[in-house]
Amino acid sequence: TIGMSNWVPPTARNNRQPVFNQGMEYELDPRNVGIPGSVQLTKDAKNLIGISIGGGAPLCPCLYVVQVFDNTPAAKDGTLSSGDEIVGVNNISVKGKTKVEVAKAIQAIKPDNERKCQGVTSHHGEIPHPRMLQNITQRYLYIILQITIDNAEVTINYVKLQADPKQGKTLDIVLKKVKHRIVENMSSSTADSLGLSRAILCNDTLVKRLEELQQNSTVYVGLIEKARAMMKSTAKLIAAHKAFGEAFAAIGVKEPQANASLAFSRFGEAHRNLERFGTQLLRNVAPVVSDLMTYLNKAIPDTRLTIKKYADVKFEYLAYCLKVKEMDDEEYGYAAMHESLYRVETGNYEYRLVLRCRHDARVRFAKLRQDVMVKLELLDHKHVQDLCSQLRRLVASLTEYHQSCITEMEETDIFPIEIDLNRALRKTAPNIEIEAQ
Numbered sequence: 001t002i003g004m005s006n007w008v009p010p011t012a013r014n015n016r017q018p019v020f021n022q023g024m025e026y027e028l029d030p031r032n033v034g035i036p037g038s039v040q041l042t043k044d045a046k047n048l049i050g051i052s053i054g055g056g057a058p059l060c061p062c063l064y065v066v067q068v069f070d071n072t073p074a075a076k077d078g079t080l081s082s083g084d085e086i087v088g089v090n091n092i093s094v095k096g097k098t099k100v101e102v103a104k105a106i107q108a109i110k111p112d113n114e115r116k117c118q119g120v121t122s123h124h125g126e127i128p129h130p131r132m133l134q135n136i137t138q139r140y141l142y143i144i145l146q147i148t149i150d151n152a153e154v155t156i157n158y159v160k161l162q163a164d165p166k167q168g169k170t171l172d173i174v175l176k177k178v179k180h181r182i183v184e185n186m187s188s189s190t191a192d193s194l195g196l197s198r199a200i201l202c203n204d205t206l207v208k209r210l211e212e213l214q215q216n217s218t219v220y221v222g223l224i225e226k227a228r229a230m231m232k233s234t235a236k237l238i239a240a241h242k243a244f245g246e247a248f249a250a251i252g253v254k255e256p257q258a259n260a261s262l263a264f265s266r267f268g269e270a271h272r273n274l275e276r277f278g279t280q281l282l283r284n285v286a287p288v289v290s291d292l293m294t295y296l297n298k299a300i301p302d303t304r305l306t307i308k309k310y311a312d313v314k315f316e317y318l319a320y321c322l323k324v325k326e327m328d329d330e331e332y333g334y335a336a337m338h339e340s341l342y343r344v345e346t347g348n349y350e351y352r353l354v355l356r357c358r359h360d361a362r363v364r365f366a367k368l369r370q371d372v373m374v375k376l377e378l379l380d381h382k383h384v385q386d387l388c389s390q391l392r393r394l395v396a397s398l399t400e401y402h403q404s405c406i407t408e409m410e411e412t413d414i415f416p417i418e419i420d421l422n423r424a425l426r427k428t429a430p431n432i433e434i435e436a437q
Contacts, residue, residue: 034159036087039079043152047107050074053086054351056099059335060344062087063094063102064161064352068359080158082359083352088157109154161352168320168357176319177312209376210307213300216383220296227289227394231282238278245271263414270412277404284397288390295382303375310368317365320358327351 041049050072056063063086068074086102088094090109094102248268255261327350334341343350 034085034162036157036159037079038088038091038155038157039077040153040155041073041077043109043154044073047152048072049106049154049156051080053099053102055344055348056094056102057096058098059331059340060348062347063097063099064348064355065158066355080156081161081356083161083163083356085159085161085352086156087159088155090155091157106154110152161356163353163356165357165360168353169316173316173319173323173357176322177315180315180318180322181311210304213304213307213379216379217296217300220292220300223391224289224292224296227285227292231285231289234278234281238275238282241271241275241278245269245275257418260417263417266412266414270408273408274405277401277408281397281401284400285394288394288397291386291390295386299379299382303372303379306368306372306375310365310372313361313364313368317358317361320354320361323354324351324358327354 043049050069051074052066052069054060054064054066065080065082065084065086067082068080074080086094089102089105092105094105097105245268248264248271250268252261252263252265252268255264331341331344331351334344
């Protein structure tokens with residue numbers, strides 16, 4: 001096996017000695033000094049506990065858990081994991097048994113035929129009818145008995161696989177991750193023409209959502225650029241209004257005629273109001289741009305990073321799946337030739353280690369997939385709802401600004417303005433006189 005660490009020389013076969021613990025016999029692997037234990041599992045409605053078993057006679061000296069299926073009694077309990085050795089069922093040793101025999105033994109376990117509780121005797125298939133029971137207490141006991149009979153319990157004696165996941169992450173696994181990463185962006189026809197197999201998870205819609213995120217980013221960048229350009233133009237317009245207001249106010253102060261002075265002062269005040277309206281517009285638009293920037297610079301990159309982490313974990317999980325398949329094919333090939341495979345006849349530790357690594361990678365894969373789905377759902381909600389809200393705020397602020405400016409200028413009805421230039425010049429320049437036209 002490429003890159004498989006902790007290889008044991010042939011002499012290690014002599015070091016594998018049977019160990020007895022509470023009547024259970026198991027193989028003591030020098031690479032796997034496990035901790036024995038037992039777990040009691042209640043079968044589901046399908047008479048299953050939710051594990052698949054590998055190994056066993058006649059090729060492998062031990063039996064082990066290959067996979068723990070989701071939403072099953074074993075998965076809900078959480079004690080058993082892939083790679084753990086099974087040494088007994090209901091405290092009966094399974095040493096020398098085949099995996100089929102052990103599976104049938106687990107399925108054959110039924111509830112106890114006889115249940116006794118406070119004077120009520122029940123035989124499986126001969127439960128008394130509730131009307132035959134004399135009091136309320138016995139009616140409740142009848143229900144308890146029926147539930148007890150329907151749920152069979154199985155005790156699995158095991159030895160935990162003591163393994164470092166880093167030992168399973170070999171160069172072979174790294175190369176397989178690279179392969180899956182390359183195949184991810186290929187079409188099925190291209191991959192087939194190159195002789196590369198595409199895993200079913202390669203066609204993942206979550207990874208394709210990166211393109212949608214990129215499109216959303218482009219939309220937000222455009223909105224932010226337009227909003228900033230509008231704010232810069234408004235700032236320049238505010239400065240012009242301020243300058244006009246100061247100029248007209250100065251003219252109103254110096255104008256000797258009362259009507260003209262009042263008109264210029266009023267016109268200067270109107271430009272000061274326009275400046276105030278523009279300032280308020282900038283204050284209203286700034287939070288909108290800030291929210292858009294938060295979505296663009298924090299929410300989208302965080303989700304993109306989560307998707308990349310998810311993709312990396314997915315490729316690692318696919319690499320372990322491919323490794324397990326290769327080891328299975330190798331084992332089937334040797335079995336077809338009626339030859340023994342060294343790693344199998346010595347406890348199949350390498351295979352069990354890969355199974356454990358695949359299990360751990362699958363757990364991380366499922367967790368990150370859930371995180372990605374939640375974040376994408378939140379982003380979609382924010383993109384649809386929050387973006388519409390921000391655009392409404394932006395349009396409402398612009399509408400309010402322009403409406404206020406129109407109203408202010410309509411109320412400033414000071415034209416035409418009559419000015420006696422001769423009187424003004426005589427006051428400012430007595431030596432100059434303008435002839436009336």
